[in-house]
Amino acid sequence: HPGQPxxxxxxxxxxxxxxxxxxxxLKPSDEIPxxxxxxxxxxxxxxxxxxxxxxTIPPAKTVSLAVIATSETAVTLRWRSSGDDANAGNPVYNDxxxxxxxxxDSNWETSTVVEYVLPARAAGTIMTMDVINLKPGTVYYFGxxxxDEIPxxxxISNIARGETLP
Numbered sequence: 001h002p003g004q005p006x007x008x009x010x011x012x013x014x015x016x017x018x019x020x021x022x023x024x025x026l027k028p029s030d031e032i033p034x035x036x037x038x039x040x041x042x043x044x045x046x047x048x049x050x051x052x053x054x055x056t057i058p059p060a061k062t063v064s065l066a067v068i069a070t071s072e073t074a075v076t077l078r079w080r081s082s083g084d085d086a087n088a089g090n091p092v093y094n095d096x097x098x099x100x101x102x103x104x105d106s107n108w109e110t111s112t113v114v115e116y117v118l119p120a121r122a123a124g125t126i127m128t129m130d131v132i133n134l135k136p137g138t139v140y141y142f143g144x145x146x147x148d149e150i151p152x153x154x155x156i157s158n159i160a161r162g163e164t165l166p
Contacts, residue, residue: 013052015050016046016050016051016052017046017050018046018047018048018049018050019045019046019047019048020045020046021043021044021045021149021150022043022044022045022046022052023041023042023043024041024042024043024044025038025039025040025041025042026038026039027039043150043151044150045149045150055085055148055149055150055152056152057084057085057086057152058086058146058147058148058152058153058154058155059082059083059084059085059086059091059120059146059147059148059152059153059154060082060083060086060087060123060146060154061082061154061155061156061157062079062080062081062082062144062146062154062157062158063157063158064078064079064080064157064158065077065078065079065142065143065144065157065158065159065160066078066079066160067142067160067161067162068128070162070163070164070165071164071165072136072137072164072165072166073132073133073134073135073136073164074130074131074132074133074134074164075130075131075134075140075142075162075164076128076129076130076131077096077127077128077129077130077131077142077160078126078127078128078129079126079127079144079157080124080125080126080127081120081121081122081123081124081125081126081127081146082123082146082154083122083123083124084123084148084149085148087123088123089123089148090120090121090122090123091120091123091146091147091148091154092119092120092147092148092149092151093119093120093146093147093148093151094117094118094119094120094127094144094145094146094147095113095117095144095145095146095147095153096113096114096117096129096131096142096143096144097111097112097113097114097142097143097144098111098112098114098131098134098140098141098142098143099111099112099140099141100138100139100140100141101141102141102159102161103141103142103143103156103159104156105156108143108145108156111143114131117129120146120147134164135164136164136165136166137163137164137165137166138163138164139161139162139163140161140162140163140164141159141160141161142159142160142161142162143156143157143159143160144156144157145157
């Protein structure tokens with residue numbers, strides 16, 4: 001049963017399966033019941049005994065993103081995959097974005113998402129990818145974030161700059 005508004009609530013979840021990722025959220029109601037919107041979603045992974053392990057360490061920041069070739073409507077990028085939990089383990093997601101303005105934390109969300117980005121690979125793997133359907137004669141800036149299974153996200157990579165051919 002819920003406590004007073006603003007009070008700390010605790011609940012034990014038992015009989016979790018080992019080596020699984022779980023996602024949990026709350027949706028409280030009143031006596032009618034009128035339901036609130038879904039709360040924030042938290043996730044965790046369990047160890048071999050079914051005990052939750054809270055992973056708060058994001059993958060390392062990619063520092064090797066570079067434009068290695070251009071055409072009229074495409075740019076070829078290359079980078080070395082970072083690891084999960086700083087530089088140990090394997091990341092799960094790559095979030096590659098571009099903009100005609102240099103990418104920063106303040107404009108990351110409004111930068112264009114590359115729809116078909118390569119999945120993350122083992123730490124140290126050299127990744128090469130073409131970003132297509134760009135405008136000729138245009139300067140583009142590219143940034144990459146890497147995510148783990150939770151997902152915790154890395155900081156934005158170094159920003160790579162490239163200009164498509166006229």
